[in-house]
Amino acid sequence: MKFRLLVIGLLLITSVMWMTDRPSEAVPAFARRHEFSCTTCHNPFPRLKAYGEEFAGNAFAPGDQEMPPRYFRDVGDDDLSLLKYVPLAVRADLYFDMRVDVQNGDNSSDFKVPWGLKLLSGGRIAEDIGYYFYFYMSERGEVAGVEDAYIHFNDLFGSPLDIMVGQFQVSDPLFKRELRMTFQDYLIYKVKLGDSQTDLTYDRGVMLTAGFDFGMDLYGIIVNGNGKGEADISRDFDMDKYKHFMLRISQSLGPIRIGLFGYYGKEELYSETDDSFWINELNMWGPDITLSLGRAELNVQYLQRRDNKPSLDTTRAQSPILTHGIIAEAIVDLLGDPAKIFVVLLFNWVDSDSLESGQEAYTANLTWMMHTNIKLLAEYTFARVVNGEEVKEHRATLGVVTGF
Numbered sequence: 501m502k503f504r505l506l507v508i509g510l511l512l513i514t515s516v517m518w519m520t521d522r523p524s525e526a527v528p529a530f531a532r533r534h535e536f537s538c539t540t541c542h543n544p545f546p547r548l549k550a551y552g553e554e555f556a557g558n559a560f561a562p563g564d565q566e567m568p569p570r571y572f573r574d575v576g577d578d579d580l581s582l583l584k585y586v587p588l589a590v591r592a593d594l595y596f597d598m599r600v601d602v603q604n605g606d607n608s609s610d611f612k613v614p615w616g617l618k619l620l621s622g623g624r625i626a627e628d629i630g631y632y633f634y635f636y637m638s639e640r641g642e643v644a645g646v647e648d649a650y651i652h653f654n655d656l657f658g659s660p661l662d663i664m665v666g667q668f669q670v671s672d673p674l675f676k677r678e679l680r681m682t683f684q685d686y687l688i689y690k691v692k693l694g695d696s697q698t699d700l701t702y703d704r705g706v707m708l709t710a711g712f713d714f715g716m717d718l719y720g721i722i723v724n725g726n727g728k729g730e731a732d733i734s735r736d737f738d739m740d741k742y743k744h745f746m747l748r749i750s751q752s753l754g755p756i757r758i759g760l761f762g763y764y765g766k767e768e769l770y771s772e773t774d775d776s777f778w779i780n781e782l783n784m785w786g787p788d789i790t791l792s793l794g795r796a797e798l799n800v801q802y803l804q805r806r807d808n809k810p811s812l813d814t815t816r817a818q819s820p821i822l823t824h825g826i827i828a829e830a831i832v833d834l835l836g837d838p839a840k841i842f843v844v845l846l847f848n849w850v851d852s853d854s855l856e857s858g859q860e861a862y863t864a865n866l867t868w869m870m871h872t873n874i875k876l877l878a879e880y881t882f883a884r885v886v887n888g889e890e891v892k893e894h895r896a897t898l899g900v901v902t903g904f
Contacts, residue, residue: 688825694811715752740768
């Protein structure tokens with residue numbers, strides 16, 4: 501704990517020094533560095549517009565303009581790309597919610613302030629090479645440390661191929677959890693069965709992407725398969741000899757984008773109770789679709805997961821364990837340009853042979869952009885099923901999200 505506090509203190513001191521030295525270059529990192537509004541890339545933040553997707557896919561540089569003057573410091577070495585100032589940004593999420601569980605007769609209220617506090621940095625470190633990371637100084641009251649952290653090689657050797665190496669969310673080529681507008685999460689991406697360590701959130705590895713002028717995008721991912729946990733006694737992050745693989749293809753057809761992905765892997769699991777090792781072989785697949793109609797957008801994802809042995813539990817059938825999930829999300833801009841008020845409707849459904857994994861939740865969110873970088877939200881979620889139990893839970897959430 502003392503070490504973590506020391507790290508946080510050093511990061512805060514360093515960030516204050518940067519901001520004091522050059523306030524106009526400090527934060528928000530990209531907007532201030534390139535001298536454009538946050539709305540150039542986001543609508544609203546953190547949700548990306550098409551230009552924002554292009555900016556991120558271009559290794560965090562605009563494709564329609566030159567890099568800002570004096571972006572790099574000239575030290576007389578043509579082969580050294582040294583950022584003149586390291587860009588920093590801060591994001592803070594603060595919530596208050598109330599919950600009523602009709603099934604069990606329980607109710608609660610809670611100040612989740614702050615729910616999350618991030619220190620972010622990203623940008624170009626050389627021609628066609630970018631970086632991005634953020635440090636969670638507080639996530640649900642704990643120091644979560646580094647989550648996203650990768651180096652991005654853009655248009656490798658003049659081809660449309662990009663390579664990202666580091667830590668990222670496996671679901672990023674599908675629908676990005678970090679960019680959602682709701683407090684409620686995309687639940688199927690977080691499902692882990694039994695003793696399995698595999699889901700579609702954070703992992704370490706390599707992501708290859710290629711985009712084509714006719715609207716097709718291809719993704720290939722190779723990851724450890726066991727998340728972003730700490731290294732073991734041998735200083736290894738991967739706990740077994742297996743790697744996990746994902747492929748995805750998507751095609752834009754006017755206002756419609758359709759996609760399909762497949763995921764395969766094996767993992768060696770261990771039970772301390774039985775002092776036993778076994779292999780779980782798993783695969784996931786599913787289609788998705790996005791329909792963009794001016795001020796409205798619809799996103800739908802279906803996912804099926806199959807595990808042959810995620811647990812040593814002998815009280816239920818072991819082969820296979822099937823899990824099905826759906827995410828359906830509608831986003832509507834009520835006022836148009838300038839975009840100030842949004843309504844988001846989100847449906848989560850998970851059904852699994854592993855009974856404790858069942859989920860069913862309905863969410864309605866109203867978001868008001870008080871300022872370009874400050875939004876207020878009011879959200880209601882009715883959860884009929886949580887962790888496989890019928891609960892009939894009502895949750896109302898008020899929140900403030902800001903980046904600066």
